[in-house]
Amino acid sequence: MDLLNPGTGLIFWQAVIFLFLFLLLAKFAWKPITESLRVREESIQNALDSAEKAKAEMEKLQADNKKLLDEARQERDEILKEAREIAAKMKDDAKEDASKQADKLIADAKLAINTEKQAALAEVKSEVAGLVLNVTEKLLRKKLSDEKEQKQLIEEYIKDVNLN
Amino acid sequence: MVMIVTIVFSCLGMTTVRAAEGGDDFKPDEMIMHHVVDAHSWHFWDGHYGTLYLPVIVYSSDRGLDVFSSSNFYDEDHNKVSYDGYVLNDHEHIHLEGSEAKIWDFSITKNVAMLFINAIVMLLIFFAVARGFKKNEGKAPSGIQSVFEPVIIYLRDEVIKPNIGHGYQKYLPYLLTLFFFILFGNLLGLLPGAANLTGNIAVTLTLAVFTFIITNVSGNKHYWNHIFNTPGVPLPLKIIIVPVEIIGIFTKPISLMIRLFVAITAGHIVILSLIGLVFIFQSYLVGVGSTLIVLFINLIELLVAAIQAYVFTMFSALYIGLATEEHHHDENDVDTGLA
DSSP, rough: OSSSSSOOHHHHHHHHHHHHHHHIIIIIHHHHHHHHHHHHOOOOEEEEEHHHHHHHHHHHHHHHHHHHHHHHHHHHHHHHHHHHHHHHHHHHHHHHHHHHHHHHHHHHHHHHHHHHHHHHHHHHHHHHHHHHHHHHHHHHHHHHHHHHHHHHHHEEEEEEEEOO | HHHHHHHHHHHHHHHHHHHHSSSSOOHHHHHHHHHHHOEEEEEEESSTTTTOOEEEEEEEETTTEEEGGGGGGBOOOOBBOTTTEEEOOOTTTTETOOOOOOOEOOOOOHHHHHHHHHHHHHHHHHHHHHHHHHHHTSSSTTTTHHHHHHHHHHHHIIIIHHHHHHTTGTTHHHHHHHHHHHHHHHHTTTTTTTOOTTTTTTHHHHHHHHHHHHHHHHHHHHHHHHHSTTTTTTTHHHHHHHHEEEHHHHHHHHHHHHHHHHHHHHHHHHHHHHHHHHHHOOHHHHHHHHHHHHHHHHHHHHHHHHHHHHHHHHHHHHHHHHHSOOOOOOOOOOSSSOO
16 A cells, blocks of 8 residues: 555544544543543642631631730730839838838937926926025025135035036 | 563564565565555464454445455465455555456555554553542542553643633543544554554544544634634735635644654654665674664654654644634734733
8 A cells, every 4th residue: 555645444444443432532531530630639729728728717816816915915014013013102101101100209209308308307407406405505504604614615515516 | 661662673573574575685665665554464474374364345336345354365375366356456455357446445454453453452541541530539549540640631731721721621532532542553553563553644634634623613703714804914915815824724734644644654664774774784783783773763763652642632732722712913903801
């Protein structure tokens, strides 16, 4: 048979066999194959999509958690700050109270001391008055006996008084 | 495996060459043509059982339909004889003795037998692949399925989808059948003793005609408008352009037909010529050298087998894509959508 002259018989058989082959393969091979490929690709795509979604959800959750954590931290800081302020205030108050108390005590003490001092002074005064009376009495008595002696005696007494 | 195939092929080439040698002088052109073209018998090796005589189916208006074995054309000494008025000439054409009447030869020739083998191999393989998909539903592919799945996906995503675009699913079965038919035909044709199926112009012609029919049947308004009323071309030029466009409808399938036929047949001729050298020179040195080169060419042929199947499918997809394209990039056309 010729190389360049197509034989009618072969064209006929080629057409018939190719058509049958095409129909059989299209129905029993290509259709299930492409269908399965499509289904598989879809399921892969779905899996990828849901993974993406899960990731996004996870991220959202994480963000929420972080937000909550931040809020909690802030709250804690605030509470701590408040507590510290209260403590400081309490301390200051206590200090103030203590100093007030101390001042009052001191003032009371001063007052008591003054009172005591006044009392002592009054006593001293009355004592001195008594002494003066005594000395005067003795002077008067001595004057009556001897002037010289009287003077000496007065000086002596004054000296005593000074000692006191 | 490739090496084994090549070596077996080379050995078989030599034995068949000896057959072609016949008597005293070796005629390389006859030997090569004998291997490349179609025949009514399938010669494997010399001897009584080495040839498979295929059925002859002929129809003529004079004699009606006749079916008989092609062995009837040969006597015990393998000389050609006429049978029942039918004569088989040296070009393997059958005609009626002493009559010019047209004979329709629908014989199961070597290539038709090869066609059946090719079809059966394809059916077995792709039914197995389809079974694999059914069996492994929702699971990873296994076995033969994982061999062909990437090829199918590659063809779909890299060849068919980009060339046809929207609505490619409709053409997927045809183009997949086309690709694997050519690929398997090419590969089977490389086997020792196999027929040169995809290197036969009748086969490539038929395939090209299928693509031609599908392209023009699915051609839309834009496609025909582009041919008969090419937009953006002034009227005087249209007188030249339109015939060129009309010729273009036919040159596309013709180029498909010739490309595959030439690529495969040329490869076979090169291999056979190199083997023929051994018998012309009858030297060990040429034998060794020739065998090495034949091995190398055979490896290239494996590559060519895949490339030609790819190219035929790719161009078929491209032609269909051009015919079904929705938007044309014309100056007159205001493109509103995405091209």
